[in-house]
Amino acid sequence: MQKWIGAGVLVVVAGGGLAWQQGWLGAGGSPTEMAAHVPADTVMYLGGSADPGLVQLMRDTPLMPVSQSELSELIQELHNAGEDSPAARFARHLLADLLTHSTTYGTLVDHYGFDLASPQAIYMDGLVPVIRIGVTDEATFWAPLDEASAASGLSSTDTQLGDTTVRTWRLNPEDDRSVDLAIRVKDGVATISFFIYSDDLAAKRLRMALDLPEQSLADSGELQEIQKTYGLDESMTAFIHLERLARGILEPGSNSLAHQLHPVIQASSGKSIEQQLEASCRNELVALIAQMPRLVAGNTGPTSGSELNSRSVLELKNGAVVENLSKLRGHIPAHSREVDNQILGLGLGLNIDNLVPATTALWNQFTQADFSCPQLVSAQQQMANVSPAMMGLFAGMAQGTSGAGFSLYDLQLSPTQPIPEQYDFLLSIATANPQPLLSLLSSTPFGRMISIPQDGSLKELDLSFVAPGMSVNAGIQGNHIVVFKGEKAQQAVDKIGAESLDANGLNSLSINYPRLADLVDQIPAPIAAQMDTGTETGCVSQVQLSELLRAQAGSIGYHSDINAQGWVTDMDMRLATGNRDAIDPVGNFVVVDKTFECEVGEEAGYEEIRKDGTGRYVYADTDCELYQSNYNWSIEGRTMKINTIDAQSRESCAQEWAPAEATNSQCLLISTDNGFRCLFDGEQGKTLLHYIPE
Structure with a gap:
């Protein structure tokens, strides 16, 4: 039963993290009020408040990437799994309810009455998670909990905490190991956590935000220090304190996590952590983790319209490690980072000349470290058998190379030919010494059939031996080998010759989701039919992938780098505006089943969908009608729900009608261009129907 509690907590915490990543926790509100109730030694914190405009933009964005039938199957498994005690049924019912109403951000917020415009926080009080979130309607918030109580037979108890009453549910029968779900709603804020037997x-009052901790996160100044150090604003700050977590696990009495965790370790295993792991290992492991003490994240500026900029940093405190990792930084070509100008951009920065020296220095630093912990000594011995010097073979062939970039600006697939009707792309390699790479290329069968000029000119290369009519342009522009085709690629090539090889990062990724979805829609029917996954046909898979991409943010760009602070990743998100x-x-429609045949399909009946919310479906063969049904319909978001009123069927024209299920x-x-399509998700799998106007 407890694993379902953990799963539920993970869903909520992961949802909070994803909400931040996709822009919900934006400008507005201050985390100070919430942080005043957070213990200063918490190992995890995420707090902020949502920008109302971004909330509205994100309402229809999927939160769980599963189909309705998969979700229903998972929920059914939850109801049937595990023990049958009231507490187990209660936990499973709550988790099933959470999963059911987490299809989109909008359904989650509406179902639980959340108010994301007010300050909110997710954090750890020692071993126990705490969620504090705004609530617009208390009755709406309590309804799912009351329903779970009634369905499971597990009643809540009004627990008195001094002058305040908190609702609790006992989640296990063992008094000496009791765990209670505890919830309090006051002044538009719900506080959700657990009480454990040692509290x-x-x-309990501290966890329910009734009293302030002796020292809070607001008092410690850690949030302000993170914001100042990493250029984050107050709209969202998050961190996982890895060193504090390690000390809590390995050092009894070191912090509030340790105070709560170690009695559990002793009770569950019969041995203390000191008995399970010798002091040298505990000390050396903590020392290693202290070299990357925190993972921090947050927004890097006020949210503007539909744009959100954020940053995450894995802190690195070992100067030698940072120095050697920094030597690996290379040059990411500028064209690969132009999010607005392309469908897809990929960039890699890697200084090949420093690859072997830097990795060898890191390898030596670990293998020559003075460890006494047997497990770490064993890891050293294994690492010593794998020398990075072997990479020198590759590095020698790519001497002078510092990065590469790929940009896909446009692609028009042909429904009948093996090559696209139009393609606009640029592949570039940043190198101060192109000769080794070109010599390596010329030694291959492919390279012997082409010739890339090295005098700064651009040459059209005939690739008809790959596919009829295919060609690209290639050459050397400044410090870049370029292979390209198309107008936008030519514009980028015109600029790249003046681009230096200054180190500017490790990697980058840019994606324009709507344009990528358009590309998926272009996949010719014969090819799409081959995208069979084993559970869905290729035609269904194509539609699902396209819809999944369209439901995401308009465009997103990532850039990763190493600096004196650590491993830094910046994200630039631009949400699609307008519904x-x-x-x-x-x-009135002819219904065509395109589940198995993407283009032509098979006629599956006739349907009249009326404005008053009723409809009628008829299936007939060449002689007569064989199935009829009448139904009511409604639309929620992009989902059409069909509730059948009556149905009848017969196997042949000679038979009488009989009631059908x-x-x-x-x-x-x-x-779609002609009518619309409907992707049904039933017990027998997914069905793709095309409704073509009569």
């Missing part, structure tokens, strides 16, 4: 009254065009399903269903509405 006294003071610990996708709504689909009006009203009309009235089944309910729902489908994802998908735009």
Whole structure:
């Protein structure tokens, strides 16, 4: 049962983290009020408040990348799994309810009555997670909990904490190892946590934010220090304190995590951590982790319209490690980072000349460290058998290379030919010494069939031996070998000759999700049909992938680098503004099943979808009607729900009509040029129907 509690906590915490990443925790509000209730030695904290404009933009964004049938199957497994005690049924019911209403951000917020415009926080009080979040409607918030209580038979208890009452649910029967879910709602803020058997009254009041800790996160100044050091604003600050976590596990009495965790370790294993791991190992492991003490994250400036900039940093405190990692930094070509100008951009910065020296220095630093812990000594011995000097073979062939970039600006696939009708791309390699790479290329069968000029001119290369009519342009522009085709690529090539090889990072990625979805839609039907996954047909997989991409942010760019602070990743997100065009399903349609045949399909009946919310479906062969049903329909977001009123069927025209099972269903509405498509998700798998106006 406890694993389901843990799973539920992970869903909520992961949802909070994803909400920050996708822009929910934006400008507005101050974390100071929440941080005043957070213990200063917490190992994890995420706090901020949501920007209302971004909340509205993100309402229809999927939170869980699973289909309705997969979600239903998972929920059914939850209900059938594990012990059948009231507490187990209660935990499973709550988790199933959470999963059911986490399809999009909007469904989650509406179902639980959350108010993301107010300050909120997720943190650890020692071993126990605490969630504090705004609530717009207390009745809406309590309804799922009351329903879980009624369905499971586990009643809540009003627990008195001094002058305040908190609702609790006992999640296990053992009094000496008791765990209670505890929830309090006051002044529009819900505080959700757990009480464990070792808690006294003071610990419970602290966890329910009734009292302030002796020293809080607000008092310690850690949030302000993180914001100042890494250029983060107050709209969102997050961290996982890895060193504090390690000390809590390995050093009894070191912090509040240790005070709560070590009695559990002793009770569960019969041995203390001192008996399980010798002092040298505990000390040396803590010392290693202290060299990367925190993972911090947050927004790097006020959210503006639909744009969000954020940063995460894995702190590195070992100067020698930072110095050698910094030597690996290379040059990421500028064109690969232009998020607005392309479908996909990939960049790699790696100084090949420093690859072997830097990795050898890191290797020596670990293998020659003075460890007495047997496990670390064993790891040293294994590492000593794998020398980075072997990389010298590769490094010699790419001498002078410092990076590469790929930009896909446009791609128009042909429905009949093996090569695209149009392609616009640029592949560039940043190198101060192109000769070794070109010599390596010329030694291959492919390279012997082409010739890249080295005098600064650009040459069209005939690749008809790869595919009829295919060609690209290639040459050396400044310090870059370029292979390209297309107008936008030519514009980038015109600039790249003046681009230096200054080190500017480790890697980058840019994606324009709507344009990538357009590309998926272009996949020719014969090729799409081959995308069979074993559980979905290729036609269904194509549609699902396209819809998943369209549901994401408009575009996103990542850039990773090493600096004196550590390993830094900056993210630039630009959300698609405006809602996708709504689909009006009203009309008379020929229904074509395109589940197995993406282009032509198979006629599957006729349907009348009326404006008053009713509809009628008929399936007929060449002679007569064989199935009829009447139903009510409604639309929520992009999902059409169909509730069958009555149905009848017969196997042949000579037979009398007989009542048929009235089944309910729902489908994802998908735009198309002629009518619309509906992706049904039933017990027998997914079905893709095309509704073509009569």
